[in-house]
Amino acid sequence: MPQVKIIAKNFMDMVAALPALKLDKLYDNTFICEAVLRSLPPLAKKYVLQLLYIDEPVTAKSMEDWVLTDGTSKHRVAIDRLIQLRVFLEITDRKKETSYRLNPKFQGNLQHYIVHGGVLPRESMSSSITVRLPTAEELDSYALEQWESFLLQLISSSQPEKMTSFTSSMMKIFQQGLLSLRDKEAPKLTESGFQFLLMDTNAQLWYIIREYIINSEVRGVDSADLISFLLELSFHVTGQAYNASTLNDVQRSAINDLAELGLIKLQQGRKDNWFIPTKLATNLSVSLSDSSSRKQGFVVVETNFRLYAYSTSKLHCEILRLFARVEYQLPNLIVGAITKESLYTAFENGITSEQAIVPYSETVNLQIISFLQQNAHPRVSDRAAPSVPENVTDQIRLWESDLNRVEVTPANFYDEFPSKDVFEGACDYARDNGGLLWEDSKRMRLVVKAEIHTLMRDYLHRQK
Amino acid sequence: MVSHIGPVTVMDSAPSKQYSDDVSLVMVLLDTNPFFWGGENTTTKVSFSNFLIHVISFLNSVLLLNQLNQVVVIATGYNSCDYIFDSSTSESLNVSSGNGKMPALCSKMLQKLEEFVIRDEQLSKENSPSGIVSSLLSGSLSLALCYIQKVLRSGRLHPNPRLRDAFFSVVVACLGIGCISFNFIEIELSHLTDINLQILCLQGSPDGPEQYVAVMNAIFSAQRSMVPIDSCIVGVQHSAFLQQASYITGGVYLKPPQLDGLFQYLSTVFATDLHSRSFLQLPKPVGVDFRASCFCHKSTIDMGYICSVCLSIFCKQHKKCSTCGSVFGQANPEVKLPTDRKRKAIDLNAAYN
Numbered sequence: 001m002p003q004v005k006i007i008a009k010n011f012m013d014m015v016a017a018l019p020a021l022k023l024d025k026l027y028d029n030t031f032i033c034e035a036v037l038r039s040l041p042p043l044a045k046k047y048v049l050q051l052l053y054i055d056e057p058v059t060a061k062s063m064e065d066w067v068l069t070d071g072t073s074k075h076r077v078a079i080d081r082l083i084q085l086r087v088f089l090e091i092t093d094r095k096k097e098t099s100y101r102l103n104p105k106f107q108g109n110l111q112h113y114i115v116h117g118g119v120l121p122r123e124s125m126s127s128s129i130t131v132r133l134p135t136a137e138e139l140d141s142y143a144l145e146q147w148e149s150f151l152l153q154l155i156s157s158s159q160p161e162k163m164t165s166f167t168s169s170m171m172k173i174f175q176q177g178l179l180s181l182r183d184k185e186a187p188k189l190t191e192s193g194f195q196f197l198l199m200d201t202n203a204q205l206w207y208i209i210r211e212y213i214i215n216s217e218v219r220g221v222d223s224a225d226l227i228s229f230l231l232e233l234s235f236h237v238t239g240q241a242y243n244a245s246t247l248n249d250v251q252r253s254a255i256n257d258l259a260e261l262g263l264i265k266l267q268q269g270r271k272d273n274w275f276i277p278t279k280l281a282t283n284l285s286v287s288l289s290d291s292s293s294r295k296q297g298f299v300v301v302e303t304n305f306r307l308y309a310y311s312t313s314k315l316h317c318e319i320l321r322l323f324a325r326v327e328y329q330l331p332n333l334i335v336g337a338i339t340k341e342s343l344y345t346a347f348e349n350g351i352t353s354e355q356a357i358v359p360y361s362e363t364v365n366l367q368i369i370s371f372l373q374q375n376a377h378p379r380v381s382d383r384a385a386p387s388v389p390e391n392v393t394d395q396i397r398l399w400e401s402d403l404n405r406v407e408v409t410p411a412n413f414y415d416e417f418p419s420k421d422v423f424e425g426a427c428d429y430a431r432d433n434g435g436l437l438w439e440d441s442k443r444m445r446l447v448v449k450a451e452i453h454t455l456m457r458d459y460l461h462r463q464k
Numbered sequence: 465m466v467s468h469i470g471p472v473t474v475m476d477s478a479p480s481k482q483y484s485d486d487v488s489l490v491m492v493l494l495d496t497n498p499f500f501w502g503g504e505n506t507t508t509k510v511s512f513s514n515f516l517i518h519v520i521s522f523l524n525s526v527l528l529l530n531q532l533n534q535v536v537v538i539a540t541g542y543n544s545c546d547y548i549f550d551s552s553t554s555e556s557l558n559v560s561s562g563n564g565k566m567p568a569l570c571s572k573m574l575q576k577l578e579e580f581v582i583r584d585e586q587l588s589k590e591n592s593p594s595g596i597v598s599s600l601l602s603g604s605l606s607l608a609l610c611y612i613q614k615v616l617r618s619g620r621l622h623p624n625p626r627l628r629d630a631f632f633s634v635v636v637a638c639l640g641i642g643c644i645s646f647n648f649i650e651i652e653l654s655h656l657t658d659i660n661l662q663i664l665c666l667q668g669s670p671d672g673p674e675q676y677v678a679v680m681n682a683i684f685s686a687q688r689s690m691v692p693i694d695s696c697i698v699g700v701q702h703s704a705f706l707q708q709a710s711y712i713t714g715g716v717y718l719k720p721p722q723l724d725g726l727f728q729y730l731s732t733v734f735a736t737d738l739h740s741r742s743f744l745q746l747p748k749p750v751g752v753d754f755r756a757s758c759f760c761h762k763s764t765i766d767m768g769y770i771c772s773v774c775l776s777i778f779c780k781q782h783k784k785c786s787t788c789g790s791v792f793g794q795a796n797p798e799v800k801l802p803t804d805r806k807r808k809a810i811d812l813n814a815a816y817n
Contacts, residue, residue: 038530042740045529049731052525071743114524 012039014213015227016084022224023086024105033109035231036085043071044078048087048102052110057091057099133276136239139265143278146262148315151197151204194346197319198371205280208261221250229254233263236277244273297376301338303389309334310377322346323368338392343368343399369393410450411437414460417444422463429459487532488660488737489615491608493667494519494548496539496581498588499597500669500699510723515698516577518726519666520570525731527551536611538604539577540667541584542597545604547611548580549573598672601665601705605682605693608663612691615661660738661691662715665706668699673764675705676757683709692716694734698723704753704764711752718747759787 015023015036026032037048047066051058060079067075079100082088088100134142196207209230216226229251236242244252244266255275258264263281267274298316300308307324309316310333317334320326323346326336346368369388376387386393417423423444430436435452439445448456501512523535537549549572663686683705686693692715695706702719710717720729733746757764758779769778774788784791 034528037528042737043744046736046740046744049525049529049735050728052731053728066745068743068745074740074743110528113528114521 012036012085014210016081018224018227020086024103026224026228027086027103027105027109029228029232030109030113031232031235032228033106034113035234036087036106037110040081040085040087041074041078043067043074044082044087047078047082048110051100051102052107052114055101057101060098060100063100133239133241134265139239139276139278142265143262143280146260147201147205147280148313150261152315152318154193154197194322195367197322198367200374201280205261205263212257221253225250226254233258233277233281236282238277238279238282241267241274241276244275297374297378297381299372299375300377300380301372301388301392303391305338305392305395307334307336307338308377309336319371338396340399343396344403347400347403369396409437411447412450412453412456413445413447414456415443415445417446420444422460425463426456426460430456487530488526488662489534489536489612490526491611491661491663492519492523492535492537493601493604493608493663493665494537494539494577495599495666495668495698496577496584497542497597497599497669498581498585499542500599510698510726515666515723515726516574518730520573521727522730522735523549523551525735529735529737536608537573538607539580539584540599540601540604541580542599543587544580544584545600545607546580546583547607548576597669598675599667599669600675601667601672602675602678602682605663605665605679605686605709609682609685609689609691612661612663612689616689661689662738663691663693664734665693665695665709667695667697667703667706670699670701671703671705673757674762676762676764677759679705679709680756683712687713692738694718696720696726696730696734698726702753704755707749707752708754711749716741716746717749 012035015026015032018026027036037045040048047063050066063079064072064075079088082100083090087103087106089103091099091101093099196204199207213223213226213230216223244255247255255264255266258281259266259275261280263278265276265278267276298309298311299320300310302308307320309320311317312332317326317329320334320336323343324336324338325342326334328335372388373386381387414426417426423441423446426446427436427439427441430446430448430452433452433455435449435456436446437449438447496512501515523537526533526535533551535549535551536547539546539548683693686709691713693706693709693713694715695703695710695717697703697706697717697719707717709715716733718729718733720726736744736746755764755766756768756777758768759776760778760780760782763779765777765779769781770776771778771785771788771790771792773790774785776785776787778786782792
């Protein structure tokens with residue numbers, strides 16, 4: 001199976017994985033409740049709203065009556081998710097009937113929201129203290145710059161000739177899993193790293209944050225604290241200054257780390273320090289499908305496999321170089337071509353040595369195609385025709401399937417069976433266990449998948 | 465929340481998939497008719513302030529559901545109507561982050577509402593009411609539709625230029641009054657279901673038959689833009705206009721039997737995003753009053769005469785159509801039988817479609 005672990009959808013999978021006790025503690029925070037509610041599937045949101053002012057448990061049966069027959073699967077998904085996140089508490093009464101009620105803390109917080117409206121996590125600082133705040137454009141470009149330089153570092157460190165030293169310890173954490181760092185060998189992008197670069201910014205951001213949270217325990221920080229702070233951060237107003245003295249130690253160290261990524265801009269005044277969340281930070285709790293952070297596309301792909309990228313960004317050039325041959329570069333234009341050779345290097349990069357033996361399905365070509373489609377130049381994407389010509393996408397798929405004509409399965413070879421009966425018994429046994437790959441009854445030879453080798457051996461011993 | 469490497473997402477190259485399913489823009493039309501809320505109409509039981517509490521809670525809950533949700537409130541007065549609240553512009557003061565300081569917004573909305581009611585009252589002094597005191601539903605419906613067109617054409621929600629053009633021609637077509645000729649453009653419904661634009665009419669006062677043509681035009685315009693009109697009747701009588709509006713545009717029509725729990729009705733029925741509606745049990749229309757108003761005297765009629773050219777409706781026989789000017793032939797009583805009301809309504813719908 002191709003590895004798709006890199007696509008963790010959002011914060012909520014992580015929140016859902018927390019133990020019940022921690023989760024209930026998180027719900028003390030209004031912003032968590034709000035963010036959790038917004039992450040739910042539409043139907044689940046509706047159920048929460050519907051039960052918001054109902055204090056009695058509602059039976060599962062009566063809830064099923066709310067949906068039409070063709071919505072049953074959606075209903076199940078919604079209920080499961082609600083229970084998983086402990087928004088719904090399951091109650092089974094004596095008659096073995098299940099009923100649900102809202103988590104009281106969650107309910108209380110949302111009721112408060114409905115009546116009083118949303119509030120901000122902390123007051124922003126008055127403009128008299130923070131004399132010169134960056135404008136929205138400045139802040140955006142700052143965030144973009146930081147982020148791109150981070151990504152650039154990731155790519156360039158994978159290329160031996162441009163070896164750079166990692167500046168911070170955080171960088172190392174972020175690069176874990178994306179780069180394979182072996183002794184004496186230049187760091188190389190792993191498959192995950194390759195996929196990572198082709199993802200859109202939100203997905204990349206989430207991946208990094210996820211790594212950051214997972215690693216928090218190592219640094220002695222409670223992951224629940226960190227999650228709640230990050231979620232809270234996403235409710236701050238972009239471009240406003242917030243006093244850093246309102247933060248505790250955990251949060252302050254987090255702020256410093258996030259500043260390196262461009263999620264936050266730190267500024268120092270005469271007396272106070274303050275932080276300014278950028279768009280990247282306030283988009284954190286937004287689910288991946290949202291396009292609020294969508295950037296202007298820049299790529300035009302022609303039917304003759306030529307590729308024009310209207311971009312001044314070095315990062316874009318490097319990303320394109322991952323799978324296309326860059327022919328020349330003008331100040332604001334990168335011209336390249338998608339060739340069989342360039343794609344083959346991409347496919348090779350996308351496969352780590354461990355995974356090379358596993359039948360590797362089409363994730364890489366899909367990644368490349370979706371990258372091209374998502375970043376299509378507005379002139380192209382506004383047309384009714386597909387943004388990437390069909391013949392190009394088809395060819396990319398074909399080229400990759402070309403590579404996967406041979407499938408390798410680890411196996412064991414058995415021969416010199418004492419008798420026909422033993423051989424046939426062994427064949428049947430292997431077949432029953434789903435491991436028979438090849439048999440030659442004439443010369444009594446047999447090939448069986450490696451994973452059932454021990455079973456086979458035991459079986460053959462028993463036959464003796 | 466589809467994973468970005470699923471074959472589904474990749475094969476679907478349409479840019480319309482950018483929005484998660486339940487992002488909604490809800491236009492709420494608030495009936496502020498003083499003759500309804502303050503008048504002899506005491507049978508409603510619910511006071512205007514109570515009503516507002518429910519509505520504001522509802523607005524909050526819509527904003528709560530998704531950070532990209534937007535709410536626009538339009539006050540429908542007796543003489544005028546106006547935008548009184550727009551969650552997107554009030555946010556621009558303290559940018560993005562879903563929703564700003566709601567209590568402040570709330571007071572701002574109430575303040576604007578008060579100003580509006582006073583202005584509305586001053587207008588009514590000049591022409592004192594007589595007969596049915598209806599609200600200016602047609603006006604606020606048109607305001608809502610204009611806002612929706614503005615949003616659609618700004619391209620903020622709609623990346624597809626084909627649709628933008630389609631909507632443009634629709635709004636042009638809709639501006640003509642009486643005689644409507646539609647430019648038929650096939651609009652793929654799938655592109656639209658992602659946005660969830662909806663209009664919710666909170667109506668208390670009775671229908672004004674004199675607004676019949678304008679209201680119907682608004683309804684058909686909404687139908688063309690595929691914007692459902694939901695209606696929640698807080699008054700005593702059913703509203704034939706809104707019954708038709710919800711029926712034609714595929715919205716929900718509801719007259720809550722108990723107004724104390726208005727919020728529960730609003731949140732259960734009307735806060736449902738369009739995507740979820742297709743698999744939920746929602747109130748079904750009991751019956752729709754298809755009666756039309758005649759163009760000549762603006763009175764509601766069961767049977768009447770229809771101009772065969774422009775479909776104008778008249779309660780009496782005329783020699784010439786007052787709308788399009790076609791001259792009718794000499795009436796032959798046996799041939800030109802007035803259609804019964806059911807048939808007529810169907811004919812009307814068929815003609816507009």
